[in-house]
Amino acid sequence: MSNASEPCSLETLAVQAMGLTHAPHGDLIPPIHLSSTFERAGDGSYPGGRLYARDQSPAYDAVEALLTALEGGSGALLYPSGMAAATAVLQSLEPGRRLLVPRILYWALRHWMQAFAARWRIDLAWYDNGDLDSLADGLASAPTDLLWIETPANPTWDITDIRAAVDLAHAGQTLVVVDSTVATPVLTRPLELGADLVLHSATKYLNGHSDVIAGVLVTREDSPAWQCIRAARPLAGAILGPMESWLLLRGLRTLHLRVRQSCASAERIARILATDPRVAEVCYPGLPSHPGHAVAARQMRGGFGGMLSIRVAGGESQAWVVAARLRVFKRATSLGGVESLVEHRASIEGPGTPCPPDLLRLSVGIEAVEDLLADLDQALG
Structure with a gap:
């Protein structure tokens, strides 16, 4: 692959799928990488830098790089659904930790959080969407490990002030994840407002054609929390297929x-x-x-x-x-x-x-x- 000249905006970067062309023919449309495994050299090394597609698929390269750029982060991970991305964050918590979440959020995730908290011995606490006083009270009532924000919140479209919420959370060393599925990076970039992680159900606007189920996490920095999440993905087998990755990249272009x-x-x-x-x-x-x-x-x-x-x-x-x-x-x-x-x-x-x-x-x-x-x-x- 080769890089085009530096694009002038994120919109151009998305339209041109990172501005990459593909050898040997200079393809403007990236290929679909279907191989599940890769050949070693005679000395046992990996000349192509790949071992096995479960954690090193070239199908992920361009789309994760583009999502990282669109959100202004330092890395991205694809998942087979938005729920898989969300649960990957939650399962990185150790048993006995505290999680603060809004009362209104994606309903399936709310149900999963309640069941997960009971099994994992997680202290699950709630705050009122868009109410910074309620959020501050929740953070002050006990040391909190993770603050979950969904804005706009489904289905009443309540708005949470991300920067103000982040300031409150980071004062207590609380990690902040923002579900920005509805806003998309076109409208809001939570990492610029101080959030640690941003989540998307990529099934929705990022793909945009109702023909892919996918999720994505993007991190602001290569933190210990991110390293834990990243290490767990291949072990859990929570990976997106190559065709879905290609379709997602196609959708991102518009x-x-x-x-x-x-x-x-x-x-x-x-x-x-x-x-x-x-x-x-x-x-x-x-x-x-x-x-x-x-x-x-x-x-x-x-x-x-x-x-x-x-x-x-x-x-x-x-x-x-x-x-x-x-x-x-x-x-x-x-x-x-x-x-x-x-x-x-x-x-x-x-x-x-x-x-x-x-x-x-x-x-x-x-x-x-x-x-x-x-x-x-x-x-x-």
Whole structure:
């Protein structure tokens, strides 16, 4: 491989997939590396620098390097899902440690944390999303090993001030991980705000085409915590396949365009629905009425994300009616793809969910926004 001239921006770096060309033909599109093993030289050495693909696959090189650059970190690790990346961080904790997490976060991870804490003898404590006083109280109540932040938080899109939270956590030597799946590095770079690790479900915006399940961790520095996480990945076999790695790199090349389009459409939809009497509330950090708007305006560059939720006037039964009437928005789980999706989130999360029963979660894709608005209008009746 050879490097092109130094790109002028991260956007160019992403579009050109690190600006690399590939020998011997100068390919602009990287090859798919399928080999699981690599030949030794006669003296037992490894001329290509590879032993076995479980921890040294060349399929990872370009995409991990690009993700490291996009987040401004010192290293990245790919995983076979966002959950695998998240649990890799949590399993690096020793038994008996303390974990502080927000009350609203990705529901599957919340369930896993509760089960993990019971088995691992982890002291699991909670704070209120976006509330720095609640977070400070949680940190002050006992020595804390790991602070988990999800911002914007799914599905109410609460905003946490990352820099302020990091200052509070680092004062007590607490490691900070930020789930930035919804913001993406296009809008927010948590490592620049002092976070130690940033997590993405790469299934979502990073890939953007609903055809890959993947996760990624990026670290600010090569810390002992990172070395522990990195050493565990090949031993646990938590690796992404070569085809998925290639598809993820392909998706990253259009990340900036997709995120900008989704943000613009989501903000327009949010502003129109915020004045619609058929909608009781719009949850979107781009609205001045949102409690986290001021922090989001400071922390998110160039947009407020492509996710919003609406609480339908008429309650849960009417929310179900609206979801059933939608045609352009597809009723499906996930977010961050090019297609727009809708989900009645409380029924997906099940008993104990903090999600209001009248809430519909909208993932705004890159279709014509006029079509999306018309679909919502006819569905609301």
